[in-house]
Amino acid sequence: MTQSSLRSNYFVVWNEIVKNIKFLLAYPIVFVFWAIFPIFWFIPFILQGQALVGGLSSQAFAQIAGTPEFIPFVVIGSVLNSYVLSSLYGMGESIRREAYQGTLDYVLASPCNKSFILIGKAVSESLTSTIFALSQLAISILFFGIALTVGVVMPILFILILLILGLYGIALMLAALSLRFKQAHDLAHTLEYVFYLFSPVRYPVESLPLWAQAVGKLLPLTYALIAVRSLMLLKQGIAALYIEVLVLLVIDTALILIGFYLFNWMENKTKKSGIISQY
């Protein structure tokens, strides 16, 4: 890739992000949602945990989770799950919105590499998820005494990026389905609960039966949660988590490759059927 094409591709990604942020700013009611929803979303997790374990920490919980602290455990699950939600719903919805606005034809009839448009869409979604995640983190620090040490920030960000890359692969698959079937919302909703059920969002993976644990091992969220909890709660170093990192890299590569392949295949199929601008 030449320097000028690299710059023009960066310009595509940047403009896609700017466009999506401007859409967001065009609807001020969204900010009310972002201010309130993290609280509504997150506090029931904690209250449920408190009711079940009889306080903020439990030795019984420690036996399967490795840490007696229930709240930090759930906070991490909830924050990382924010990225799952935005990835599942964001990109597919964005493709659907392009079709609804009548702009999808023009986007697809342009000579730029569509991958960069998709990357722009994905990064926009991650930015909104980060606002959501930071809101939750702020609530946890202010009201529930969660401590975040400076030393683990970089390793956590590294794991977070690995998680997000894998989720982009899934988002691409859902965007491909949106392109062809015009509606992937219900599938995204189902997948959301697959993540909930099989990944250790609210409970340790050890609580699941063996077959369910095997399913959970296919999901990038499982490894990201294990890694971040190990970093934050068990005070392990990133070097000790090389297996999780390697598995995440493998899953990410597979999901992204499948995602791009599926998107290109569906785009081609949709161009043959003539339903590209339908919504």
Added chain:
Amino acid sequence: MVHIDDEHDTYSIQTVNLTKAFMKKRHKGIFGFLRKNTEKEKSKKQSSEAVTIALDHVNLKIRAGELFGLLGPNGAGKTTLVKCLSTILIPDEGTAIVNGYDVLKETTMVRASIGLVVGGERTLYWKLTATDNLMYFASLYKMPRAEAKNRVNELLEMMGLLDRADERLEDYSTGMRQKIAIARALLHNPPVLLLDEPTLGLDPTFSRQIRNQIQELCKDEGKTILLATHYMYEADEMCDRVAIINNGQIVAVDTSNQLKTMVREKELVEVACVNPPLGIEAELKALCSDVDIITLIHGDEAQGKPSRIKMIGEGAEAHIGTVIDALRKRKVQITSLNIGMPTLEDVFIKLTGGAKLTEGGEAQLGGQEAQ
């Protein structure tokens, strides 16, 4: 008749046996998916009844710098052709060469060579400003940021919208938005413009402005323009040559004047009248059964546009008396009579076997166009 000399003409657009068919969707009701197809339905699905031929072996050659009209009713295949040329629809058979690039094999180069404008309400981001819209699309055409900024300002000035550049498009009128759509097509200064009903839904003032701009782009900037339209005026007055398309087939290609010679003087009679009663068309067809085509084009009496009865074919002139008597008997007011002055509309009616057009030029033929 304009002859095309293959050795000396340069073509910007060339289609070779371009064919596209769409499967018709069958809706079987809410619980239809539970019902098994009967043998009759299965055979129907496999037969040609389940397929709409949108383009049927279309062969066209459009010269560089030509303003070429594609005239046809809704569902004739105009949009499908434009979509195939712009690479957003893949043809089933044949191909097209745009600016020297194959739409099947060199899609990126084709896309860089064309500017696309489709008529209709929504083709832009209404929540963004004109500048934001154009800057976004400029990035998709790989334009460096500084160059894009200059070009956007230049185009906004050309469209007379520079002072409203920072307003969201939701605050624009339909005509202003269409100007931005044209500006978007011109961002990367493409040699070929594909315009599909660019004046659809616009008021006469904006339509005129946009038509003038299209003509200037062709004349002053040498762009090759394919103008798909169902407005007779656009095809007749603006285009160097016109192709008439019906049911996916090109039925004629020539200059507007040459096409008009296809309807001979004695073959054409047009009677303008006010409020013709129901059934008059069938009555006249029965009375003048030897005339090839008799068609009633409903006018808009409130706007001062009378309805018109057109008779096209051998012996049309001989039946004037019969038609006038029939209309008088039904107390229909006749406002004018035109004998032997063919328009492009008459050619269109003759070639399409009686497809009707309203005063605005909107065709009334059925059929499905690719969405």
